[in-house]
Amino acid sequence: MALRFLVLVICVSFFSCKKEKPIVPTSIENLVLIPIPDQVVAANYGFLFDQETVVTSDTLPEIKAIASQFKKILKNTAFPLALDKEVDENVVSFNIVSSDSISSPEGYVLEIDNNRLSLAGSTPIGVFRGMQTLLQVLPDALIAGKQIDSLVIPGVKIVDAPQYEYRGMMLDVARHFFTVNEVKRLIDQMAFYKLNKLHLHLTDDQGWRIEIKSWPKLTEIGGSSSVRNERPGFYTQEDYKSIVAYAQSKFITVIPEIDMPGHTNAALASYPELNCNGKATKLYKGMRVGFSTLCVDKDITYTFVEDVIKEIAAMTPGPYIHLGGDESHVTSKKDYNIFLNKVFSIVKKYNKHVIGWEEIESAGVDSTYVVQHWQRTxxxxxxxxxxxxVILSPAKRMYLDMKYTKKSPIGLTWAGTVEVDSAYIWKPSQIFEDVPPSQVLGIESPLWSETIKSTGDIEYLSFPRLIGHAELGWSKPSNYNWDSYKERLIKHYKRMDILEINYYKSPILKTKIKL
Incomplete structure (x- = not known):
């Protein structure tokens, strides 16, 4: 009797007489990580979830939101995952640490062993980027929302940070318009692959897509057309703010592009005073480029530009406004440079930095400007x-609107065809080898929309090439390896299927690997 009492006392003093948590050996051989992290080291044992597993997080709202997201993913499991308990073992933790530990704002450390699943960064951005890696570590069944009664996460330590600070995608909503929800779906996909810039091409000859309250005909008239009149439309200012806010929640910066002085027919059709002859042009539904220009000699042109920039800047928390500046074939070089210098001053007046296609260099630029390389080095x-x-967007490697092969059902071929291997097998650092690395901001994948008119079309041309570009932008050049990437991509098909991405299944990828 005394012995039984002693055992009872010992049990009570430790709150329970539960068995020790089993130690489960695991392997990382089948982990599919894209972009490939900087350092990946296997641990001997994985993390086993049970009824006592808890989730803890830093008190910052952004980190609490990540912890809540993790709990939501595990909602169909047998594990209650109590939140915010302060424990040292059998815990999933999301933490902010000092920049002395993790110097990169987007860097993170993910450690998984038998006692703890720990994700840490020195900023909420870093923890969010690490969460995208954790999502890839989690089993497909969990992401698919299937009921799971047992769960072990492979033991691993991942130390990671991006190669480039700018890793973006451009979506042309001017040739064909895409809705707020369609853009938000793309933002979700971009975030999953650690992209951090969304460049929206908002205006062109075929359509003006952003409401400017001081010039309402821009959308009333200019927003009513598109290529072949297939998808006209525009964003109200509230729509645009909604996109910007949603992107911010995924730590993605929106960069609006108002293309000028060329690519402006939608504006010229809306307001005849912007034309040198004072007559409105006809709305344009074709695919030609280089035939339009604002009248650079009129004062009203600069009133117009300032009103547009002022309203766009007020809605855009990011530091950049993109001025386009490409293919202004009917604007003389002298007029082009005069115009851009006046517009540069307007952008600076509203505390934004100028990005433009590489042609803007002729107007005079300095270290506060960004040129986007697309055609001529x-x-x-x-x-x-x-x-x-510079932002790197070489068309022969990065233009997502190029066909994969001549048989691709949509896309263009003026820069050639870009198969999945061509999109990946190149090094951004080798384009301008004599330039200090500090001048290369990063890379961006443009998707022009002359031939696309649905979310499925966006995804078909973007995936999987955008995934390869994401790896080139995030991962260290020493980790670029086509054979490794190819095998990971084939295995990643299953995850894209779960996410219902309409991707191109390249015949150059051998699909004999068991998925």
């Missing part, structure tokens, strides 16, 4: 020589 190099930074 000699043109972009002149901007770099003036001190400007």
């Amino acid at each position: 000699t043109t972009a190099s002149r901007g770099l020589a003036q001190g400007a930074k």
Whole structure:
């Protein structure tokens, strides 16, 4: 009797007489991580979830939101996952640490062993980026929302940070319009692959897609057309703010592009006073480029530009406004440079930095400007020589609107065809080898929309090429490896199926691996 009493006392003093948590050996051989992290080291044992597993997080709202997201993912499991208990073992933790521990704002450390699943960053952005890796570590069944009664996460330590600070995608909503929800779906997909910039091409010859309250005909008239009149439309200012806020929640910066002085027919059709002859042009539904220009000699042109920039800047918390500036074939070089210099001053007046396609270098740029390389390295190099930074979007590697092969059902071929391997097998650092790395902001994948008119079309042309670009932007060059990437991508097909992404299944990828 005394012995039984002693055992009871010992049990009560430790709150329970439960068995020790089993130690489960695991392997990371089948982990599919894209972009590939900087360091991946296997641990001997995995993390086993049970009824006593708890979730803890830093008190910052952004970190609490990540912890809540994790709990939501595990809602169809047998584990209650109490939140905010302060424990040291059998815990999933999301924490902020000092920048001395993790220097990169987007860097993170993910550690999984038999006692703890720990995700840490020195900023909420870093923890969020790490969460995307954790989502890839989690089993497919969990992401698919299936009922799970037992769960072990492979033991691993991942130390990771991005190669480039700018990792983006451009969506052209001017040739064909895409709704707020369609753009938000794309934002979700971008975030999953650690992209952090969404460049929206909002205006062009075929359509004006953003409400400007001081110039309402821009959308009343200019928003009513599109290529072949297939998808006209526009964003109200509240729509645009909704997109910006949603992107911010995924730590993605929206960069609005108002293309000028060319690519402006939708504006010229809306307001005849912007034309040198004072007559409105006809709405344009074709695919030609280079035939339009604002009248650079009129004062009203700069009143118009300032009103647009002022309203766009007020709705855009990010630091950049993109001015386009490409293919202004009917604007003389002299007029082009005069116009851009006046517009540069307007953008600075509203505390934004200018991005433009590489042609803007002819107007004079400095270290506060960003030129976007897309076609001619000699043109972009002149901007770099003036001190400007550069975003890399070489059309022959990164233009998502190029066909995969000549048989692709949609897309263009003016820059050639871009198969999945061509999109991946190149090094961004080798385009401008003599330029200091500090001048190369990063890379961006443009998707022009002349031939696309649905979410399925966006996804077909973007995936999987965008995934390869994401790896080139995030991962260290020493980790670029086509054979490794190819095998990971084939295995990743299953995850894209679960996410219901309409991706291109390239015949150059051998699909003999068991999924």
